[in-house]
Amino acid sequence: MTDSRPRQRLRHQIALVTGGSSGIGAGVAKAMAAEGAVVYVNYSSGAEEAAAVVQEIEAAGGRAVAVQADVSKEEDVQRMFRHICEEQGTLHILVSNSGIQQDAGFLDMTLEQWQKVIDVNLTGQFLCAREAAREFVRRGPQPDISAATGKIICMSSVHELIPWAGHVNYAASKGGVMQLMKSMAQELAPHRIRVNSIGPGAIATPINEDTRDTPAEEKKLLTLIPYGRIGESADIGKVAVWLASDEADYVTGTTLFVDGGMTLYPGFADNG
Numbered sequence: 089m090t091d092s093r094p095r096q097r098l099r100h101q102i103a104l105v106t107g108g109s110s111g112i113g114a115g116v117a118k119a120m121a122a123e124g125a126v127v128y129v130n131y132s133s134g135a136e137e138a139a140a141v142v143q144e145i146e147a148a149g150g151r152a153v154a155v156q157a158d159v160s161k162e163e164d165v166q167r168m169f170r171h172i173c174e175e176q177g178t179l180h181i182l183v184s185n186s187g188i189q190q191d192a193g194f195l196d197m198t199l200e201q202w203q204k205v206i207d208v209n210l211t212g213q214f215l216c217a218r219e220a221a222r223e224f225v226r227r228g229p230q231p232d233i234s235a236a237t238g239k240i241i242c243m244s245s246v247h248e249l250i251p252w253a254g255h256v257n258y259a260a261s262k263g264g265v266m267q268l269m270k271s272m273a274q275e276l277a278p279h280r281i282r283v284n285s286i287g288p289g290a291i292a293t294p295i296n297e298d299t300r301d302t303p304a305e306e307k308k309l310l311t312l313i314p315y316g317r318i319g320e321s322a323d324i325g326k327v328a329v330w331l332a333s334d335e336a337d338y339v340t341g342t343t344l345f346v347d348g349g350m351t352l353y354p355g356f357a358d359n360g
């Protein structure tokens with residue numbers, strides 16, 4: 089029998105999960121707390137949701153704190169990092185997860201819809217990663233706590249690779265996250281800061297509720313997933329823990345797709 093109990097792989101580490109109040113972020117926050125990290129659960133609006141995640145973590149014996157900030161606003165992001173560092177002394181892990189969709193056909197997409205998605209999904213990742221990297225460099229190595237001086241995990245998507253009609257703002261933001269992640273990884277590696285992305289496929293969360301409304305819609309979605317099931321936030325949580333842990337110490341600058349094979353071009357499985 090395998091032992092599935094958490095191994096405290098993130099003990100003595102401070103983690104920030106942006107958008108930790110919902111969906112994938114909540115899954116990552118719970119998984120990291122179960123591995124011993126003190127987790128800051130960021131939210132933009134919806135303090136009750138963040139409080140519920142914190143409560144769930146505490147009920148399971150973990151440690152978590154809710155922290156408000158709009159990741160697309162520089163002053164909010166800087167205030168959030170100051171607050172965490174004042175309370176905990178430093179930070180070891182950033183999971184830059186906040187993200188939104190504002191869908192429209194290309195001909196009808198407004199500048200506002202374009203800009204809002206780029207602001208949260210791409211600029212938000214830049215602002216949070218920059219503050220995290222500044223803190224990692226300021227603090228320097230703590231080899232007793234973590235092999236790497238700091239870890240940044242960007243929540244990307246299969247759409248950093250797969251084009252998505254009707255969602256050009258979202259696909260462009262995730263394509264941007266890919267190059268942001270890789271360029272940061274290249275620049276920060278000499279500081280022993282690891283930067284990676286997770287590329288989720290279809291994970292059941294509020295962001296895509298409307299694509300799973302009916303059995304017919306769910307069946308259509310499943311044709312895109314060779315592994316034959318829609319993912320859960322816990323699937324991403326487990327991978328995020330591993331990427332942040334010393335087990336992944338030689339992994340930097342890569343996107344780990346967690347997608348049940350969605351990026352395998354399933355349309356070509358039957359001779360194309």
Ligand code: NAD
Nearest residue numbers: 107110111112132158159185186187245288290291293295
């Ligand atoms: P979700 O809607 O459940 O969660 C999004 C989170 O982002 C929420 O906590 C929300 O409060 C937060 N957020 C939104 N705007 C913000 C802002 N300005 N500042 C701070 N936080 C803000 O959706 P989810 O599916 O859990 O999405 C999480 C991430 O995963 C996103 O980056 C999304 O693009 C990515 N993703 C999701 C899927 C999927 O199938 N669910 C697939 C690929 C990628």
